[in-house]
Amino acid sequence: MAGKTLYDKLWDDHLVKQRDDGSALIYIDRHLLHEVTSPQAFEGLRLAGRRPWRLDANLATPDHNVPTTDRARGIDGIVDPVSRIQVETLDRNCDEFGILEFKIKDQRQGIVHVIGPEQGATLPGMTIVCGDSHTSTHGAFGTLAHGIGTSEVEHVLATQCLVQKKMKNMLVKVNGKLGPYVTGKDVVLAIIGKIGTAGGTGYAIEFGGEAIRNLSMEARMTICNMSIEAGARVGMVAVDDTTINYVKGRPYAPKGEQWEAAVAAWKDLHSDADAEFDKVVELDAADIKPQVTWGTSPEMVAGVDGQVPDPGQEADPIKREGIVRALQYMGLKPNMPISEIQLDRVFIGSCTNSRIEDLREAAAVVKGRKVSPTLKQAMVVPGSGLVKAQAEQEGLDRIFIEAGLEWRDPGCSMCLAMNADKLGQGEHCASTSNRNFEGRQGFGGRTHLVSPAMAAAAAIAGHFTDVREFVH
Amino acid sequence: MRAFSHHKGVVAPMDRSNVDTDLIIPKQFLKSIKRTGFGPNLFDALRYLDEGRPDQDCSQRPLNPDFFLNQPRYRDASVLLARRNFGCGSSREHAPWALDDYGFRVIIAPSFADIFYNNCFKNGLLPIVLDEETVDKLFAEVAEQEGYQIEVDLPAQEVVTPSGERFSFEVDPFRKHCLVNGLDDIGVTLEDSDAIKSYEAARRQSAPWLFDAITHS
Numbered sequence: 306m307a308g309k310t311l312y313d314k315l316w317d318d319h320l321v322k323q324r325d326d327g328s329a330l331i332y333i334d335r336h337l338l339h340e341v342t343s344p345q346a347f348e349g350l351r352l353a354g355r356r357p358w359r360l361d362a363n364l365a366t367p368d369h370n371v372p373t374t375d376r377a378r379g380i381d382g383i384v385d386p387v388s389r390i391q392v393e394t395l396d397r398n399c400d401e402f403g404i405l406e407f408k409i410k411d412q413r414q415g416i417v418h419v420i421g422p423e424q425g426a427t428l429p430g431m432t433i434v435c436g437d438s439h440t441s442t443h444g445a446f447g448t449l450a451h452g453i454g455t456s457e458v459e460h461v462l463a464t465q466c467l468v469q470k471k472m473k474n475m476l477v478k479v480n481g482k483l484g485p486y487v488t489g490k491d492v493v494l495a496i497i498g499k500i501g502t503a504g505g506t507g508y509a510i511e512f513g514g515e516a517i518r519n520l521s522m523e524a525r526m527t528i529c530n531m532s533i534e535a536g537a538r539v540g541m542v543a544v545d546d547t548t549i550n551y552v553k554g555r556p557y558a559p560k561g562e563q564w565e566a567a568v569a570a571w572k573d574l575h576s577d578a579d580a581e582f583d584k585v586v587e588l589d590a591a592d593i594k595p596q597v598t599w600g601t602s603p604e605m606v607a608g609v610d611g612q613v614p615d616p617g618q619e620a621d622p623i624k625r626e627g628i629v630r631a632l633q634y635m636g637l638k639p640n641m642p643i644s645e646i647q648l649d650r651v652f653i654g655s656c657t658n659s660r661i662e663d664l665r666e667a668a669a670v671v672k673g674r675k676v677s678p679t680l681k682q683a684m685v686v687p688g689s690g691l692v693k694a695q696a697e698q699e700g701l702d703r704i705f706i707e708a709g710l711e712w713r714d715p716g717c718s719m720c721l722a723m724n725a726d727k728l729g730q731g732e733h734c735a736s737t738s739n740r741n742f743e744g745r746q747g748f749g750g751r752t753h754l755v756s757p758a759m760a761a762a763a764a765i766a767g768h769f770t771d772v773r774e775f776v777h
Numbered sequence: 778m779r780a781f782s783h784h785k786g787v788v789a790p791m792d793r794s795n796v797d798t799d800l801i802i803p804k805q806f807l808k809s810i811k812r813t814g815f816g817p818n819l820f821d822a823l824r825y826l827d828e829g830r831p832d833q834d835c836s837q838r839p840l841n842p843d844f845f846l847n848q849p850r851y852r853d854a855s856v857l858l859a860r861r862n863f864g865c866g867s868s869r870e871h872a873p874w875a876l877d878d879y880g881f882r883v884i885i886a887p888s889f890a891d892i893f894y895n896n897c898f899k900n901g902l903l904p905i906v907l908d909e910e911t912v913d914k915l916f917a918e919v920a921e922q923e924g925y926q927i928e929v930d931l932p933a934q935e936v937v938t939p940s941g942e943r944f945s946f947e948v949d950p951f952r953k954h955c956l957v958n959g960l961d962d963i964g965v966t967l968e969d970s971d972a973i974k975s976y977e978a979a980r981r982q983s984a985p986w987l988f989d990a991i992t993h994s
């Protein structure tokens with residue numbers, strides 16, 4: 306019999322009950338909550354007279370609606386009354402049901418997918434869910450982590466379980482070594498460019514190969530974060546010393562004897578050598594260039610030295626139609642070089658790229674330079690209050706401010722523009738976030754997804770430029 | 778949950794692939810703390826010519842005449858015919874809530890994004906996967922015949938066209954069972970409370986670090 310994949314092991318470890326109809330009850334170790342997808346779930350509990358099954362599995366924080374300025378005022382700083390009600394509702398629900406929440410004024414507040422790992426609330430071997438599709442981020446720790454809808458948020462609160470069907474296994478192997486200034490973001494965009502936004506549908510993806518093994522936890526989180534943009538609910542990376550060193554000493558990580566026992570258990574969190582995958586995709590790291598999306602779907606991506614495609618060259622009629630529509634929305638011409646796309650704004654942040662390493666990479670590029678006067682705005686939004694504090698301790702805030710970038714308070718911010726930070730109609734933005742859908746960053750806004758280093762170089766140049774040449 | 782067993786209704790064609798959840802219901806409408814009232818803002822950016830804001834009276838807004846749902850023949854549609862990878866993007870359940878609130882009961886596409894597909898079942902909405910060729914054929918028939926209606930028979934797992942042609946579809950037995958009977962799946966899971974408790978007790982032994990850390994600090 307073939308060995309098990311990492312996904313098989315995580316599944317088996319959490320199987321409460323296999324039902325005859327093929328569905329299974331899977332136990333959930335950690336449940337993260339935020340203000341947008343939880344109010345209706347708490348309301349459902351209340352209406353049915355139910356209580357949370359297990360309080361200590363839950364951790365909540367507001368992130369989508371919080372302002373990124375004037376945070377000393379706390380909730381009073383939220384100008385939009387509807388946003389404010391949503392944040393207040395989360396506070397009230399957590400207080401009423403007894404769930405731990407990092408409230409808006411808590412230094413530990415931040416984007417839910419940044420704070421889980423930062424606090425050690427995300428531990429290898431766990432099942433982790435959240436009413437947010439980028440929960441796949443946590444898979445970087447050898448966890449089974451995925452987004453759920455609000456009905457399932459209620460289901461997890463009430464039962465600590467989910468009804469699931471097992472997915473298929475996919476291995477994405479990135480062989481060899483990445484070139485300088487080619488980051489986790491470029492790797493995952495290249496993968497999505499290759500397999501498409503539905504390429505991972507129905508699969509749990511494991512990312513492996515030499516290039517992945519050599520990446521930091523931050524970069525692995527960036528890659529797993531965007532699994533959902535490849536259609537896969539779940540992305541994961543096997544546990545190794547990099548994982549264990551990252552977790553060690555975090556506030557909620559095990560201590561003492563429990564730490565030793567946990568580490569021993571975590572050593573098994575990798576696919577067996579003879580495990581079989583339903584699908585294997587391989588990429589050569591040396592071929593991956595800094596990536597830039599030109600369209601309205603993350604698969605519409607090219608190397609920075611490439612061009613906007615010509616729909617006339619596309620054989621598949623549905624794809625051709627998609628390219629025509631995207632170019633029209635984005636205001637771009639076929640065959641135009643990527644480096645000629647002029648920018649209006651730059652956004653460095655989001656659960657994809659707002660961790661300390663991302664900010665260091667961006668700061669290294671802008672240091673001693675000035676943001677292009679053709680830009681309306683360039684902003685840096687750290688992923689959590691603790692990332693912000695760490696960056697300030699390292700002097701990164703000074704570097705950004707001196708270069709002309711705004712230094713903001715933590716939250717989702719312009720990633721989806723539910724707070725006051727957004728694009729104007731027709732504006733082009735170099736963004737380190739994860740979705741370039743129509744209107745995602747503001748009505749009529751045009752998003753180009755890039756790495757933090759590429760966003761930083763673009764901020765200085767005013768248009769896209771190859772960061773590898775730019776820094777020399 | 779509202780039960781679903783049979784449905785007959787007018788089909789409206791959304792002829793574009795990769796329709797994402799931001800397109801189905803833009804984020805400014807996710808600020809509501811309710812499950813209802815999202816229908817007027819379904820496909821907001823495509824449906825209206827102005828920028829949508831919460832608390833607007835949508836009946837006063839300029840409609841985009843080119844958008845399919847604004848054409849009188851599709852206005853009362855309850856079956857949405859769509860293209861590949863429908864519902865990709867975020868996990869927001871506001872997407873099926875908006876479709877449901879508008880009056881859709883069935884969505885037919887060659888493929889759906891996983892989380893969206895799952896969310897539909899939780900809300901009494903039936904997503905049906907038919908192969909690309911069949912979907913192409915339905916698009917052509919819908920365009921040709923005004924008032925084109927199809928019948929959906931969930932127990933038999935069949936779609937019937939006006940000409941009497943039948944197409945069968947797959948559906949997971951547990952999901953079908955819950956939908957046909959209008960079951961609250963939390964209630965179903967809680968029938969297995971003992972199994973959950975014994976799993977938990979064993980897990981506390983084998984991996985004690987997964988428990989209590991958050992409440993004890």
Ligand code: SF4
Pocket residue numbers: 368369416417418437439655656657716717720721738739
């Ligand atoms: S940063 Fe963006 S993608 Fe991440 S949780 Fe927030 S809104 Fe979602």
